[in-house]
Amino acid sequence: MKISKLHIDQFRHLENLDFDFTYPEDFHIEEKRGKPLDKICFIGQSATGKTGLLELINEQIMCALHISLLNGNTNSASVFSEYLPALNGEIELLFDDTTFNRKNEKFFYNNKAYIIERQSGYGTQLIPTKEEKIIYLKANLISDKNIDIFTKNPIDLIEIYRKGNEVNIENLLDKSFNRSNFVFNDNVDPKIWLFLLSEILEYRKNFTQRISELIHIKNGNADLSNLGSEIQKWQKENPNKVEIFAQKFNPLLEKLYLEVDIVNTEYPIPLKNKKTNEIIGLENTSTGTKGLLLSFLPIYKLEAKDSIILIDEPERSLYPDIQMDLMDQYKRLAPEAQFIVATHSPFIAASFEPDERFILYFDEDGKVAVRRGSSPIGDDPNDILKNDFGVNYYNKHGEEAYQKYIKLKQEVANETDPKRKKELLLETVKLGDTYNF
Numbered sequence: 330m331k332i333s334k335l336h337i338d339q340f341r342h343l344e345n346l347d348f349d350f351t352y353p354e355d356f357h358i359e360e361k362r363g364k365p366l367d368k369i370c371f372i373g374q375s376a377t378g379k380t381g382l383l384e385l386i387n388e389q390i391m392c393a394l395h396i397s398l399l400n401g402n403t404n405s406a407s408v409f410s411e412y413l414p415a416l417n418g419e420i421e422l423l424f425d426d427t428t429f430n431r432k433n434e435k436f437f438y439n440n441k442a443y444i445i446e447r448q449s450g451y452g453t454q455l456i457p458t459k460e461e462k463i464i465y466l467k468a469n470l471i472s473d474k475n476i477d478i479f480t481k482n483p484i485d486l487i488e489i490y491r492k493g494n495e496v497n498i499e500n501l502l503d504k505s506f507n508r509s510n511f512v513f514n515d516n517v518d519p520k521i522w523l524f525l526l527s528e529i530l531e532y533r534k535n536f537t538q539r540i541s542e543l544i545h546i547k548n549g550n551a552d553l554s555n556l557g558s559e560i561q562k563w564q565k566e567n568p569n570k571v572e573i574f575a576q577k578f579n580p581l582l583e584k585l586y587l588e589v590d591i592v593n594t595e596y597p598i599p600l601k602n603k604k605t606n607e608i609i610g611l612e613n614t615s616t617g618t619k620g621l622l623l624s625f626l627p628i629y630k631l632e633a634k635d636s637i638i639l640i641d642e643p644e645r646s647l648y649p650d651i652q653m654d655l656m657d658q659y660k661r662l663a664p665e666a667q668f669i670v671a672t673h674s675p676f677i678a679a680s681f682e683p684d685e686r687f688i689l690y691f692d693e694d695g696k697v698a699v700r701r702g703s704s705p706i707g708d709d710p711n712d713i714l715k716n717d718f719g720v721n722y723y724n725k726h727g728e729e730a731y732q733k734y735i736k737l738k739q740e741v742a743n744e745t746d747p748k749r750k751k752e753l754l755l756e757t758v759k760l761g762d763t764y765n766f
Contacts, residue, residue: 330461330635331365331667332386333428334421340385343378346699353684365423368656368668370681370702372717373689377697379671380468383639386669387465387512388414390637393422393429394461394509396436396443397452405444406436406455413447424456458509460634464627465512468641471620472515478522479611479622483533483597486523513627525630526597532570533594539563574598577629581621581658584650587614598622617646625662633663644674649710656680675710675718682706688717727764734766 335348350369352361361367371379392412399407422429430437436445438455478486511521523530543559575589578598582588586603593599593608600609600618611619628638638659644652653676659668672678678686686702704716714720723731737757744750760766 330390330458330637331423332369332390332420332637332669333365333423334419335382335386336419337385338417338433340417341378341381343381343697346697348687348699356682356684365667366685368660368681368685369670370678370686371669371671371689372673372678372686372702373697374691377689377691379689380641383465383641383669383671386420386637387463387510387639389416389420389431390422390463391510393431393456394458394463396455398455399446399452405446407446407452413445424458424461429456460632460636461509462631462633462636463510463639464631464633464636465510465639466624466627466641466643467512467514468645469515470513470623471616471645474515475513475517475522475623476612476619478519478526479597481597482595483530484537484594486526486597487530487534511627511631513623525626528570528630529574529597532567533597535567536563537594571598574629577662578622578625581625581651581655582618584648585615585618587618598626615646617648617651620645620647621651625659628659628662628666633666636663636666638663638666638668640668640670642672643670644672644677649674649676652676653679675713678702678713678717679704679706679708679710683717686717688719690719730760730764731766734760734764 331350333350335346335350337343337346350366351363352358352366354362356362371382373379392408392414395412396406396408399405416431416433419430419432427439428437434445436443436455443455513521540560543556569591571589572591575591579588582600587600587609588603590599590601590608593601595608596610598611600611600614601607602609611622624640624643640659643655643659647655652674656668656670656677657680660666670677681702683702683704683706688700688702689697690700692698702713702717704713708716711722714722721728734757737753737760741750741753741757744753
């Protein structure tokens with residue numbers, strides 16, 4: 330599932346905007362020409378509507394995934410009213426090789442038009458989805474409520490939720506719990522985090538149970554002679570889910586000098602300092618580290634094949650060196666998913682082809698317009714700031730220094746006194762080296 334087109338007649342303050350989310354016919358990779366973009370980046374100053382676009386795309390795709398045929402009638406379809414948001418415009422999605430299109434209140438699927446009946450009930454899904462999902466990671470994802478569940482002991486988590494009869498860990502492994510739409514904001518239902526952690530918690534429970542069985546045998550008379558080999562045998566037959574997760578997540582933590590500890594059982598996903606080996610609770614890590622785990626885990630666990638992943642401000646609280654590689658790390662997790670991000674970071678934007686960047690800006694009439702990027706992928710962030718963000722990356726102090734530098738160069742060129750010329754030249758070189766002019 331990928332979005333290939335969006336036209337907005339009217340959405341909030343956005344009017345008459347066209348987005349062609351396909352690679353142009355002259356794209357440098359021939360096999361991608363004319364196909365939906367692998368990833369999309371919205372750039373624009375505050376109030377241009379980047380987050381609004383993510384919300385529009387999320388609700389319209391969720392609508393498409395919930396359309397069902399009414400009573401077997403192949404000419405009409407029913408949609409629950411809460412899943413039928415208004416659309417003044419057009420959106421086009423591609424499911425495998427089949428196109429879904431909505432134009433205002435008209436729906437088209439597989440070259441066939443459908444009449445929409447707003448009735449309650451269930452029917453056959455119009456779009457036979459398989460693993461398609463839409464995952465929306467909002468900018469306010471990092472919150473104390475979301476972090477709380479990662480600070481608890483895995484065994485305690487299992488017991489707490491069993492006693493409360495809210496969640497049965499075994500049932501969390503049932504695929505029927507899965508859904509087609511997940512929104513991660515500052516108030517995610519703890520059951521969702523439990524679902525994402527369920528394999529790890531289940532492994533912890535079974536491991537603890539197996540050790541207990543090996544120790545407490547023969548009415549409590551422990552025979553420990555073969556304990557080590559028995560544990561190794563069990564671990565070989567039951568791969569450590571934390572270790573599997575660590576292999577994926579550790580590359581993101583490398584520059585933070587952190588890694589997932591696969592032995593510690595104090596936390597669902599224990600982290601440790603690679604230099605000191607100190608175990609660190611997630612609540613005691615940086616805001617950026619918290620955000621990495623909270624965003625990485627859903628993409629890793631939800632099997633986001635053929636899915637659309639929306640991320641608002643992926644750069645939040647992350648140092649530039651991590652921002653530079655972040656999109657590559659996410660794509661490594663879900664190579665077949667389509668990523669759509671909204672960002673203020675030139676380091677994030679540099680991970681996108683110019684045809685994958687969409688710059689929102691205010692035109693002469695104060696209305697939001699859109700254009701595609703121009704800086705090549707991997708370009709110097711300063712060049713991206715200038716070419717795509719439209720920002721002069723020198724503040725007033727840097728601009729004053731640059732004007733002084735230009736003036737000094739002119740004075741050097743015009744000076745006839747050798748001694749004074751040498752002085753001016755040395756001053757020019759010093760200033761140029763200081764600011765890298």
